[in-house]
Amino acid sequence: MDRNTRQKRAIASVLRNRANPLSPAEILKFALEEVPTIGIATVYRSLKSLLKDEQVVSVEIPGEPPRYERADKGHHHHFLCRTCGEVFDLKTCLDGIKKMAPPKFRVDDHEIILYGACKDCAPRSKPAKQRSKCCSLRNGAPRIPETKVAS
Ligand SMILES: [Zn+2]
Ligand SMILES: [Zn+2]
Numbered sequence: 625m626d627r628n629t630r631q632k633r634a635i636a637s638v639l640r641n642r643a644n645p646l647s648p649a650e651i652l653k654f655a656l657e658e659v660p661t662i663g664i665a666t667v668y669r670s671l672k673s674l675l676k677d678e679q680v681v682s683v684e685i686p687g688e689p690p691r692y693e694r695a696d697k698g699h700h701h702h703f704l705c706r707t708c709g710e711v712f713d714l715k716t717c718l719d720g721i722k723k724m725a726p727p728k729f730r731v732d733d734h735e736i737i738l739y740g741a742c743k744d745c746a747p748r749s750k751p752a753k754q755r756s757k758c759c760s761l762r763n764g765a766p767r768i769p770e771t772k773v774a775s
Contacts, residue, residue, distance in 0.1 A: 634659040635670040636679060636694075645683040645691035645702065645711045683711060685737055701736040707745035714738065 625633075638654040639646065646654070648667045655662045671692055674680035683691040685704055691711050703712040714736075722731040741749045 631655075631659055631662055631666050632670040632673060634662065635667060636674055639674075639680055639692060639694045644713060645693040647689055647691050651692065685711070701738070703738040703740065703742070705742035705745055706739055707741050707749045710742060712742065 634655045635651055637658065638651050642654065648664060648671065651671070652662065652664050652667045655667065671680060675682065675692075678695050680692050681695045683693055683702060685691075685702065688704065693713075697713070699717060701714040701717065703714055704710075705712070718736065721734055725731045740746070740751075
């Protein structure tokens with residue numbers, strides 16, 4: 625087996641064996657345990673090739689560098705720990721999510737990302753300021769500056 629193939633396999637096996645999506649730096653850390661000569665450029669090169677082969681997919685979280693995971697996990701969602709930056713897989717989805725769309729709209733796909741602190745970080749971190757405003761409707765209509773209505 626040539627060197628490139630061995631390195632690519634080591635990277636594929638890191639992604640196969642870890643439960644969570646990983647950043648290139650995390651992949652490098654685990655791959656070094658198997659192939660001590662691997663460098664970050666090899667990780668990027670192998671990821672590119674594994675993405676092309678559809679063995680790996682990227683996990684995109686807005687404002688975050690992409691993580692990578694194996695492509696055969698099936699439908700699932702992610703949790704980002706804002707304290708340590710680790711991304712975790714979630715086991716469940718939501719029932720009836722398609723009902724959120726207006727009548728007669730067709731929903732093809734959805735994304736759900738939970739933000740917070742993982743079980744290691746939760747005891748020693750305060751809740752971050754909520755970024756999403758998705759629940760504002762439940763707590764009353766969003767505040768709109770009042771305008772005088774001529775009577
Ligand atoms: Zn954490
Ligand atoms: Zn889902």
